[in-house]
Amino acid sequence: NPLKRKLCLEAENSGAAAGSDSGVKVVVRMRPQNQGEQEGDLVLQKLSADSLAINGQTFTFDAVADVEATQVAIFDLVGAPLVENCIAGFNSSIFAYGQTGSGKTYTMWGPMQALLEDRFSSQQGLTPRIVELIFSRINEIYNEQITDLLDPRKRNLQIREDVKCGVYVESLTEERVCTMNDVKQLLIRGLSNRRTGTTSINAESSRSHSVFTFVIKSQSKSLATGLTSFKTSRINLVDLAGSERQKLTGAAGEQLKEAVTSTDHFTAGAFSVLSNSLCLRECRNLINILAEISKGGKQRHIPYRDSKLTFLLQESLGGNAKLAxxxxxxxxxxxRGETYSTLRFAQRAKAIRNKAVVNEV
Ligand code: ADP
Incomplete structure (x- = not known):
């Protein structure tokens, strides 16, 4: 199909591929020391643009961003290429992974204050920047939300899958957004309603995964052939729950109980929260299995259905998507211990190969 080839070529030429071919692009970002951390208390050493050392061991990724890296720099590294992918018709996802307090929310959203400001703040994270770029790149956007923080009465919604729609959440409100401001309002409401739990490591840390999803549907007419083609693609921007072992954070018994039993799925304009932080274990397990298979390990059952998170994100994980x-x-x-295990996990994730193709409908 010439259109498909052209779109793929455009995406490749624009440097849009999130990592070479359909590998996972992995960027490690170090946050600055906070007030409680003493000068000289650094365990990580950046060696070059793409490598760092911890415990005398060197790790190499697609890029290593140190404390000097601005929000714009992170956006240029992972956000902008993903938008080009998505506009070319590929599903695309960004996952923020790491222990509580390491800077996931700062990276994906930026501080709430930055969203509330009228001017576009330099502190804004990946999500508002990505949305802004999309608005400047395409004419028409539909916002198909997965879960609804704006209507918290809707709970425990089921995820379904069929041939026509792929994976989706049943009974969701679907809203169309026309301006950056429409999305900003949704983000502010969603972020305000997001469930947080207080742990000894970080009072504002979230014990839930938040997924911001939107679907871009576009229509183009070829001047040469006069034929109209439609493509649709989806971006998932995922701020995962803290990856640390629950013991370490000293989470209260009540919170732990909640983590074990609560599987509510809230729905909001463009924004979803999955309040079961235990899904992270299944997500991690899945990434390990996919990495093994991609490295030539034997084919085996891939447990996408083990948790809501992995089911919802199955296209991002080893499926039809570009992933960063x-x-x-x-x-x-x-x-130190959690940082080391995050880097080990990041290294395994790099081995995953997704099968991204342009979605034509
Ligand atoms: P997480 O989402 O991983 O639990 P946060 O994003 O809430 O962590 O970050 C913890 C704290 O560190 C927040 O106060 C945040 O503003 C700050 N922070 C994280 N990364 C950076 C950074 N790169 N530059 C400045 N402050 C940061």
Whole structure:
């Protein structure tokens, strides 16, 4: 199909591919030390633009962003290429992974204050920047939300899958957004309603995964052939729950109970929260299995249905999507163990190969 070839070529030429061919692009971002962390208390050493050392061991990724890296720099690295992918018709996702307090929310959203400001703030994270670029790149956008924080009465919605629609959440409100401001209002409401839990590591940390999804449907007419083609693609921007072992954060018993039993799925304009942080274990397990298979390990059952998170994101994980991961790490001595395991996980995730193709409808 000439159109499909052209779109793929355009995406490749624009440097849009999130990583070479359909590999996962993995960027590690170190956050600055906070007030409680002493000067000299650094466990990570950036060696070059794409490598760092911890415990005397060197890790290499697609890029390593140190404390100097601005929000714009992270956007240029992972956000902008993903938008080009998506406009070319590929499903695209960004996952922020790392322990609580390492900078995932800062990376995906930026501080709430930055969203509330009228001017576009330099502190804004990936999501508002991505949405802004999309609005400047395409004429028409439909916003098909997965879960609804704007209507919290809708709980426990089921995820369904069929040939026509792929994976979706049943009974959701579907809203069309026309301006950046429409999306901003949704983000502010969604972020305000987002469930947070207080842990000893970070009072504002979230114990839930938040997924912001929108669908871009576009129509183009070829001047040469006069034929109209339609393509549709989806971006998932995922701020995962803290990756640390629950013991470490000293989460209260009540919270732990909630983490084990709560599987509510809230729906909002363009924004979803999955309040079961335990889904992260299934997500991690899935990434390990996919990495093994991609490295030539034997084919085996891929447990997408083990949790809501993996079911919802199955196209991003080893499916039809371009995937980028920002692994957020803390420079602090006391986080050394978690930082090391985040880097080990990031290295395994790099092995995954997705099968991204342009979606034509
Ligand atoms: P997480 O979502 O991983 O739990 P946060 O994004 O809430 O972590 O970050 C914890 C704290 O560190 C927040 O106060 C945040 O503003 C700050 N922070 C994180 N990364 C950076 C950064 N790159 N530059 C400045 N402040 C940061």
């Amino acid at each position: 991961m920002v692994c957020a790490v803390s420079p602090a001595q006391r986080c």
